[in-house]
Amino acid sequence: MPWPLNIDPQQILLHWMNLAILVGGLYFLLYKPVKQFMAKRDEHYRELDQQAQDKLLQADRIQAEYKEKLEGAEEEIRQSRAKAQQSLQQSVQEQLDQAQAQAELIVSRAHADAERTREQALYDSQQDIRRLAETAAKRLALHEDPFDQFLDLAEGGTDHESK
């Protein structure tokens, strides 16, 4: 007895065989290779993403390190500046002290020189006075009225001083 609707089990089996061949063939020829490629690309981009994340983390770490170093450097600069300032002040003070000492030395020398000059001048003037006195005495004693000579001498001395 034939099946209704022209259903033929043999042809259904042939269709099954055809579909089985198609499923297997398309799986091995197309579906699997394309999926493998897509998975490979996903893996590639995942790796890239991971590398980018790693680099980002590394960059953050380096940034933190540099920030830390920068902060250390600022402190170091501050200390160096303080040290330099201290050294400068010390140097200035030393120079001031030296200048002071030198000034004192110069002043003391100047004082000594002045004293010596004064003494010399005093001595010289005494010598002059003595010599004048001697000269006057000699003249008085030898030639003229001593009073007139004295007067002449005195007038001449005034002229000499005015010159």
Added chain:
Amino acid sequence: MNQHKKGLVVWIGIVLLLLAGALLAGPGDRVETVQETMRDAVLHNVNRISLLGLKEVNPGLISAFLVTIILLIAAALIRIFAVPRFRYIPGKLQLLLEQAVGLFDNMARGASPHRFRFVGAYIFAAGAFIFVGTLFELLGIQVVTVGGHPITLPAPLSDVNAAIALGTLSYLVILSGGVAANGVKGVGKTLKEFSLPISMSFRLFGALLSGLLVTELVYYYVNLSFVLPVVVGVLFTLLHAVIQTYVLTMLTSMYYGEVSEPSPPKPKKKKQASSPAEHA
């Protein structure tokens, strides 16, 4: 501007000429009546084709074999020439292939998250078969029947045997998913949906057959062959190729996901300690 006008006049002239030809030609010598044509389109029991001299088969089976051959040759060519040239930034063909594979793979993953590898491959092949098989009728490949009449090969699934084969095979795939995931329980789960092979088979058959009947009807009357086949033959075919592909693959992956879902372990019944009063 003049060229455009000339072109328009030529086009209208050709259209009118074809219309006049269609109207004046009239029906040719009919080999069979419209009733016989419709009946044969449904049953395929008149115009049969010899399968390599071994057996007389429905033209749908020949169509199915041809569709498989076309698909496998295309797949082999793609495998040999296109796949090795795939790049991380895809070209047009690569994008199309990845979209096709990704579509069915994602459908399988979405509908059957526990087991999706096998069902993904199956619905990819089934989808390709339905889509290409439905569009196959547009090629209008002519063959000679055992009776000596030339006929155009129909879509494979307009043959009830092909529809039953695909429906039952899909059911077997669903059953295999149930068995693989849940053993005997999976068989039970699958057998609960005993109407599934019938519904899937005849849904496919009905959908494809309705399209075929309308097309047959249109082509039977030559006066209807002006403009109308463009809509009926091409657009409808394209539309239900997409719809039927989506429906069968979605149903298969959905039921596969349902039966392959692992059953939750039954909570163990704790033995209640009997009260002293009961002992008494």
